Amino acid sequence: MSLSLTPAATAWAAAPGSPGAxxxxxxxxxxxxxxxxxxxxxxxxxxxxxxxxxxxxxxxxxxxxxxxxxxxxxxxxxxxxxxxxxxxxxxxxxxxxxxxxxxxxxxxxxxxxxxxxxxxxxxxxxxxxxxxxxxxxxxxxxxxxxxxxxxxGGAPKGKVEVTVTGPAANEDGALFEGGQPVGTVTQGKGAVDLPSGPHTLELRVKGFASTTGDVEVTPAGATLQLAPVRLAPAKPIDWQLYGGIAAVGVGLVFVGLGVSSSLSVKDAQNNETFTNYRHRWPSSEGDTCARAREGKESPTNDPTVPKIAAEVASLCDDVASKQRAQWIYYGLGGALVAGGAILIFTDKGTGKEGDKAADKTAGVRVELRPVVTPSFSSLSLVGQF
Structure with missing residues (x-):
């Protein structure tokens, strides 16, 4: 019987390998x-x-x-x-x-x-x-x-016994490797079968920061202890504070529109045509706009004076419309700013410090006071503390 040949190979001594290899x-x-x-x-x-x-x-x-x-x-x-x-x-x-x-x-x-x-x-x-x-x-x-x-069929597997210590010792969690789930932990204990070799396991527990640990797995098994750190409780969103800030912001926009409308009214009242028409009449003659809407050009109806009553009437209508709008703007803006300011000043916060702040702001009162006249406009914010 003839057999195929094999030359003398390198002499090898038995290698101890890892435990349980x-x-x-x-x-x-x-x-x-x-x-x-x-x-x-x-x-x-x-x-x-x-x-x-x-x-x-x-x-x-x-x-x-x-x-x-x-x-x-x-x-x-x-x-x-x-x-x-x-x-x-x-x-x-x-x-x-x-x-x-x-x-x-x-x-x-x-x-x-x-x-x-x-x-x-x-x-x-x-x-x-x-x-x-x-x-x-x-x-x-x-x-x-x-x-x-x-x-x-791959490297021999070993069982990794995972023990959770610290404040999460009795919690449930999940084990991951490379972002992939490989096992679970129940009441601080878990076990997972992994191929022999080095591994890095990540433990995720609700309410705790994820933690990782390195372990060398052998067929005889391995142990790993992990101690997650408790996360600080998330600070609740202070809806009252943010709502107050938003209200003040929107209110100021409306107030700004009101101021813009007031300035536009003032410009219209200082219009050269309007002024010339007003000066045609004695100050005791009553409402300039009413006369313009009646089409009167002068006290004597002098046919030689320029015809500007219709233009003045149009200016008066525009001013009247803007005056109505400005009070709407001031009303909404004032209400929003005042309400937002009250929300901000009376905000209780989200903890003990908020309770202290609430005591200090119990008597806070805020009021917005707009003032508009044909020759003057102002906006005052009055607070009582």
Whole structure:
């Protein structure tokens, strides 16, 4: 019976691995046409086992062809003979396989993981060349690690026991990693299964600042303590204060419109045409606008004087309209400003300081007093404290 060949690979000692690490024996891979590449891939696998979390190299250094020959397996070895290999090496977790050249310039490794009678096969095709003959090259070690996780279904998992301390010790919360939910905490206790290796967990508890912690997970498990800090209660929105400010602001806009209207009225009353028409009559003759609306041009109805009564009547109508509007503006503006000022001065705030402020402002009274005459306009804000 002829078997494929495997050169002597690097001698390896068993690596202790992390606590509870799954120990796996790597039988030196065989090949008929890529002997050096098979030896390099064997070394890369052992490097991968040493550096990967949750696993360890069993370190016995068995050669597949020698064990298969001793176990009485055929060449090529059938998968059904794997249990005989386990009996021969007295170990129930091992990886074996073959490497062969494939065109145009590739290598294909067929790898089998035996785990207590269960078999899983993975085929990896990669470039031939100098890298494929160097078991320490990063490229070949990456190929080996990818194949290892494919065979094992990922890094072995471990249970992380999470304990919450501090003021949140009896609270419920959620655990996240990388922004994704991975578990929950109930009354300050939780557990989550994670692949072996380093992890950063975030705990979110209502009413507390989120907190994170780093943990190194092994198949034997790990523990993590987290102590969230309680958030300061959010300050309630002081609607009375903001409502008062808004009312004062809107009120001042209306007051401004009233002042603008008053100034417009004053300008109209000082209009040259209006003044000339008014001066045609003695001051004792009554309302200028009433005479203009009657169409009277002068006390004597002198036909030689300029006809301006209609223009003056139009000015009077415009002034009357603006005077009505200004009192609406002043009324609304005054009410809003006064009401807003009362809201501001009597604001109780949102806490103990607000209660003190309320006592101090219990007697506050605010009043807005607009004054408008044909020749004078003013606005007064009167407060009683």
């Amino acid at each position: 799954v120990e796996i024996e790597v039988l030196s891979f065989t090949s008929n046409d890529a002997v050096d590449e098979a030896a390099a891939l064997t070394d890369a696998f052992k490097h991968a086992l040493i550096g990967a979390p949750g696993v360890a190299d069993h370190g016995k250094g068995h050669a597949l062809e020698a064990v298969a020959l001793t176990a009485g397996c055929d060449d090529p070895m059938a998968a059904s003979c794997a249990p005989k290999l386990a009996s021969e090496i007295k170990y129930d977790k091992f990886i074996y396989g073959t490497v062969k050249k494939t065109p145009p310039n590739k290598l294909t490794a067929t790898l089998i993981y035996y785990n207590n009678g269960q078999l899983k096969t993975v085929a990896k095709t990669y470039d031939a060349g100098p890298v494929a003959k160097d078991g320490t090259s990063p490229e070949l070690k990456k190929i080996a690690l990818d194949a290892l996780w494919s065979l094992l």
